[in-house]
Amino acid sequence: MSQNSIPFWNKTWSNTPDRFYPHFDYLVSLLPDKGKILDVGCGNGTLLKYIKEKKPDLELEGRDHSDVAMKNLRLRGIKCRVEKLPKITGEADIVIATEVLEHIKKDMAVLKAMRKITDQVIITVPNNRLGPNECNEHERLYTAESLEDKIKKYFDKYVISDVGGYLLVSTII
Numbered sequence: 001m002s003q004n005s006i007p008f009w010n011k012t013w014s015n016t017p018d019r020f021y022p023h024f025d026y027l028v029s030l031l032p033d034k035g036k037i038l039d040v041g042c043g044n045g046t047l048l049k050y051i052k053e054k055k056p057d058l059e060l061e062g063r064d065h066s067d068v069a070m071k072n073l074r075l076r077g078i079k080c081r082v083e084k085l086p087k088i089t090g091e092a093d094i095v096i097a098t099e100v101l102e103h104i105k106k107d108m109a110v111l112k113a114m115r116k117i118t119d120q121v122i123i124t125v126p127n128n129r130l131g132p133n134e135c136n137e138h139e140r141l142y143t144a145e146s147l148e149d150k151i152k153k154y155f156d157k158y159v160i161s162d163v164g165g166y167l168l169v170s171t172i173i
Contacts, residue, residue, distance in 0.1 A: 003136045003137040004103055004137050004139075006065055006066060006067075006084075008137070009043075009064075009065065009066040009068075009069065010066050010067065010068040010069075011068075012066075013043060013044050013066050013068045013069040013072060014068050016043075016044065018044065018046040018049070019046060020046065020050070021047075021098070021099075021124075021164065021166065022163065022164030022165070022166075023098075023124055023163040023164050023166045023168055024047060024050050026161075026163045026168065027047070027096070027098070027122055027124070027163075027168065028050065028051055028054045028055065030122060030170055030172050031051065031055055031058065031094065031172075032058075032093075032094075033055055033057055033058070034057050034058065035058060035059070035093035035094065036058070036059040036060075036061070036091065036092045036093050036094075037051065037058050037059070037060050037061070037092060037093070037094050037095075037096060038061050038062075038063065038088075038090055038092035038094070038095045038096070038117065039060070039061070039062045039063070039095075039096045039097075039098070040063045040064075040083075040085060040088050040095060040096070040097045040100060040110070040114070041063070041064055041085055041097055041098075041099075041100030041103070041104075042062035042063060042064050042069070042073065042080070043064055043066070043069050044069050044072045044073065045062050045069070045072065045073040045076055045078055045080070047096070047098055048060050048062050048073065048076070048078050049076055049078070052076075052077075052078065059079075060078050060079065061078070061079045061080060061081075061090070061092070062078055062079070062080040062081075063080065063081055063082075063083040063085075063088065063090075064080070064082065064083070065082060065083065065084040065085065066082075067082050070082050085100070085104050085106075085110050085113075086104060086106045086107075086109035086110040086112075086113055087113065088110070088113040088114060088116075088117065090117065091117065092117055092118055093118060093120060094118060094120045094121065094122065094172065095114045095117050095118055095120070095121050095122075096121070096122045096123075097110065097114065097121070097122075097123045097124075098122075098123070098124040099124060099125065099126070099166075100123075100125075101123060101125050101142070102125050102126060102130070102131075102135075102138045102139060102140060102141070102142060103137055103138060103139060104139060105139050107139070107140070107150065108150060108153070111150060111151070111153070111154045112154060114154075115154040115155065119155065119171055120171055120172050121155070121169070121170075121171050122168065122169065122170050122171075122172065123151075123168070123169040124163075124166045124167065124168045124169070125142040125147060125166065125167050126138075126141075126142065126165065126166055126167075127142070127143070127144070127162050127165055127166055127167045128141065128142070128143045128144075129141070129165065142167060144160055144162070144167055147160060147167055147169065148160055151169055155171050157171060157173050158170065158171045158173070159173060
């Protein structure tokens with residue numbers, strides 16, 4: 001089974017427990033109390049579940065190409081739809097992509113699609129680790145510099161922070 005294929009992710013999400021990442025708290029602190037959040041490449045929806053607990057008045061929606069992940073997300077009571085990146089459609093106040101870009105061959109197309117929806121985004125990637133040599137499902141390794149080179153093509157104002165070994169880009173300033 002090839003890495004990043006739908007069968008690979010369906011198998012992964014059929015037996016992967018929720019994983020809490022250290023940057024979730026910081027990410028949630030950036031979110032408003034009301035509005036619509038779209039999480040692209042959301043997997044099982046661990047982050048969306050966490051956001052729902054911390055900010056219950058936000059309207060949440062998830063997108064992923066795994067129908068197993070979307071079934072699990074629906075069971076959590078979160079609106080979702082199967083959609084294969086880099087295609088992203090819909091409306092949202094904020095678009096989130098956590099641990100997604102490193103998996104996508106056309107990462108620039110994902111950034112462009114996110115920008116078409118809103119100028120308010122939060123993106124996380126591993127910081128200078130877990131490149132293709134360390135993780136078969138990753139297409140590339142990001143450094144703060146390489147990530148900034150891509151972000152600045154679509155967003156004028158942003159902050160890049162290292163939070164728990166992850167680069168977090170926020171255009172919510």
